[in-house]
Amino acid sequence: MRIDGICFSLKRQITILPYQSRNYNLIIWAMLQFLDTFFIFFHTALILFNLFGWIWKKTRKANFLLLMITLFSWTILGIWYGMGYCPCTDWHWQVRRELGHYDMPASYVKFLLDYFTGQDINPALIDAGTVLGLVLALVASTYTNFKKYFMNKFKSQNK
Numbered sequence: 001m002r003i004d005g006i007c008f009s010l011k012r013q014i015t016i017l018p019y020q021s022r023n024y025n026l027i028i029w030a031m032l033q034f035l036d037t038f039f040i041f042f043h044t045a046l047i048l049f050n051l052f053g054w055i056w057k058k059t060r061k062a063n064f065l066l067l068m069i070t071l072f073s074w075t076i077l078g079i080w081y082g083m084g085y086c087p088c089t090d091w092h093w094q095v096r097r098e099l100g101h102y103d104m105p106a107s108y109v110k111f112l113l114d115y116f117t118g119q120d121i122n123p124a125l126i127d128a129g130t131v132l133g134l135v136l137a138l139v140a141s142t143y144t145n146f147k148k149y150f151m152n153k154f155k156s157q158n159k
Contacts, residue, residue, distance in 0.1 A: 032099050039092035044112060046088065051133055054141035064141045070134065084127075 050070055053063030070086075078085045089108040096104055105111050110126045113119075143150075 029099075032095055035095045036092070036099060039088065039095065040112075040115070043088045043092060043108060047109070047112075051137050054137065054144050060141065060145050063137075064145045067134070067138050067141055071138070074134075084130075 046066070049059070049063060050066055053059045053066065073086055074084050077087075081090070084107070086108060092108070093104050105114070105123060107123060107126055107130065109130045110121065110123050113121050113126060
């Protein structure tokens, strides 16, 4: 009798659950689609700001800080999660896996270039370009943020 009661209760839940979960699944799917699109735009903007934020005087300090955070993530967090680790990439990949995209590349920049060009670009070339871009942006940001300091130090040494 008790076993029948449990079976009846499970059958009843199974019949009700799919109808109730349809709306829930639609909301989750819509949220995941929104997050996927959000991460594409947000992460692309973050990358572009990392590369070019040093150009404008008002954004130089924020750019330098973001470059330091990026460098910390790629190297220090990379010790535990793999070199080049980025939390934004990790979160975006989690969203895309939930949407059924399981064949994501290791590099977010590769994903963006493949996504926007429709080509399968060599990952080694993209990784080299990504590191070069970070190094050049870091040099430019360091120079523009600290040039007065370096100039004053240089002048005081030459007196």
